[in-house]
Amino acid sequence: MNPIPFADYLVLALFALIVGTTIGGALIAALSTRIIRGVSGLMMCCVGLGGLYYFLNSPFLALMEILIYVGAVCVTIVFGVMLSEPDEPPHQESRRHAALWGGGALLVCLAIAFGVAHLGLSGPWTEPATRVNDGSVEAIGLALLTTYSLPFELISIVLLVAILGALVIARSGRTKE
Amino acid sequence: MSFLQIEPVRILLYLVGICAFVGANAAYLVLAERKGAGRIQRRPGPNEAGFGGILQPVADGIKLLAKQVMVPPGTDALLFRAAPLMVMAPPLMCLAMIPFSDSIVARHLNVGLLFVFSFGSINVMALMLGGWASRNKFAIISSARVVSQNVAYEIPMLLVVITLLMVTGTMDLNEIIHQQGGGIWHWNLFKVWVNPLMPVTFVIFFICMLAETNRAPFDMAEAESELVAGAFTEYGGMGFGVFFMAEYANIVVGCSLATVLFLGGWQSPIGVLSGGLWGAGWFLLKLYGLIFTVIWIRWTFPRTQFYSLLNLSWKILIPISLFTLLLTGAMMKLPVVYHQFF
The missing domain is CATH 1.20.5 (Single alpha-helices involved in coiled-coils or other helix-helix interfaces)
Known part of the structure; x- marks a missing residue:
């Protein structure tokens, strides 16, 4: 039926690429100290999200994601960044009891992760949505x-x-x- | 024919074809630009390399390729290297949607117009990142200008395109061309019975296209007499070359979109000699006619001031395009309402 050899693997590789772009972009956006790189990461993430929508059989939504979030929102953020200082932010002294704060944050994160995982594994899953329309x-x-x-x-x-x-x-x- | 239906074959053909098309266009449009500038300014233009300067693009290409691509100290090296890659990607994506003839189109998508606009809107980010990463005063001023100019001109362009969408009722580029078949008076440009301001919308579209591709008289981004080379001041060698190729690729995309939306795409203007390779011929004829107009405008009009550029968009183009949008909606729907009540 499928004339292309290794079609499934190609699709899988594309999917991995798109998921990688989304997660990588989100990580860059969250972890970068330079605001301009953060915006670039956000842009990558939105392009990846557009790809995920395409995988969900919704090309219109995918293109709208790119048009609105990359073409409008990121450009607007950049427009704001243009008015700020172009240099890197000065290195800040780490606050006192950094280990304590970090440990507290880790505990909260673990609790949230545990709760979400528990919900996902034990809660009732709704039926996968049938395609409402085309x-x-x-x-x-x-x-x-x-x-x-x-x-x-x-x-x-x-x-x-x-x-x-x-x-x-x-x-x-x-x-x- | 079945060979062409296989998706990877199509993708490969598209990649090779589009890279060749964009490369050849960029090389020879630069020559056409310089020759045209020479003609308009009463001087011969490049005429040493080859017969009448026909080999000048080759010489330029070799020179650019042989130069070292330097990353100046103090720049944001990662973004500095990424910007030339990003600036080239959107026009290549957009060209996948452009129907050069009824059958010569890389990928048929029923939201083709939206596709072109969504990827076209990324273009500004690449120029901005390149200018910002350079850490150069001229480059940063230029990228601030690029962003505000693009934000300003994206709005009337989208309004005009929405007006057109209301007339065509589809975002499928090939379908839009099919609707304009049967002679020059069926082109969207001349559909004055749908909306008497249709030629005005074309003019607005063309002006916005010039502004979005940063062409004179709106080339504030690389105003060479005030900003050295604008956003790509710090780029040398092929980094600079890629920015130039992308500029010409964007002009090709913008002009082909204008051709598709307003000038009937591959439809013949006289009703006969259409279809097949004739279609591609008509398309290219209209495309290069528009590109020649772009070059002609660049060397005829002086550069505008930045404030008058923004005023043109916010105070003139946006109100007019909003008015045409309302007028088109009224002209399409008022007869329906009238028939319903009387």
């Missing part, structure tokens, strides 16, 4: 304007309020001397 633009548009029109309108109100708030803040900043 994930095409038409289906998404119809769903947004019929079944989910109230959340859609609420989101637009939230966005409108956010835009107005940004305008108000920017305006008072401009007139004040």
